[in-house]
Amino acid sequence: DTSAKATLRLFDAPDSTIPRITFWRDSASWCPYCQLIWIQLEEKRIPYKIEFVNMRCYGSKPASFLALNPSGGIPLILLDGKVIKESKIILDTIESEFPSYNPLTLYEYSPKNLIKLERKLFTCWFKWLTSGSQMDEYYRKEYLYLINLVEEGLEANKGPYFMGQQFTMIDILFAPFLERMSASLPYYKGLIIRGNMKWPCLQKWFGAMESRPTYINSRNDYYSHVHNLPPQIGKCFSFLNEKEEKYALEIDGKLVTS
Secondary structure, three states, X not given: OOOOOOOEEOOOOOOOOOOOEEEEEEOOOOOHHHHHHHHHHHHHOOOEEEEEEOOHHHOOOOHHHHHHOOOOOOOEEEEOOEEEEOHHXXXXXXXXXXXXXXXXXXXXXXXXXXXXXXXXXXHHHHHHHHOOHHHHHHXXXXXXXXXXXXXXXXXXXXXXXXXXXXXXXXXHHHHHHHHHHHHHHXXXXXXXXXXXXXXXXXXXXXXXXXXXXXXXXXXXXXXXXXXXXXXXXXXXXXXXXXXXXXXXXXXXXXXXXX
């Protein structure tokens, strides 16, 4: 199964196989853009090697990596020795270069509205976390509007996945960020996503994703997510009432029950 500690994945290929892909990802298994590539490679079962590097805020990167990418950005893959950067380019390249390995549907065959919705949801979440009190209610309303559209998209195709019964690239695109929203929004904003039956189709999607070893073994825990966000994106603002504070205390392991 998928493992954060693996350095070589051959799947059903012979032990003598030399993988065409070397995948550089973060050593903490936290980077959401690395998780996109990680899930894709595992779902397609393409043989690949793994190299680990620090995220920028947690330490320097080795000279061997900076020689490949002077900016230091991850994820990165070497495909037949060629450097490929940027998660969207990597996703597209892997799909086009390995069409016989469990096709996950290329972007051009995926609904553009869902791809745009994922980016709108991400942007709203990011701005909501990092904006002060004056914009808190505005972004709360905007986020609720967008997550309702996600629910409608899942319902329209009769789930559990965005394309119905078929797991596709759309699910991969949403997975890292819905995971991080499910951790961070209870903690900072008092909004429960995972387990909230206001969005039953979204709960079915989470359930389907959590049945896949490629997702469940590549995700991180709530505590890590909420405390890794500020070093990455800056201060996250919290305006919680007494009832909502219990979510943050529970994630921090400080909730005292009688």
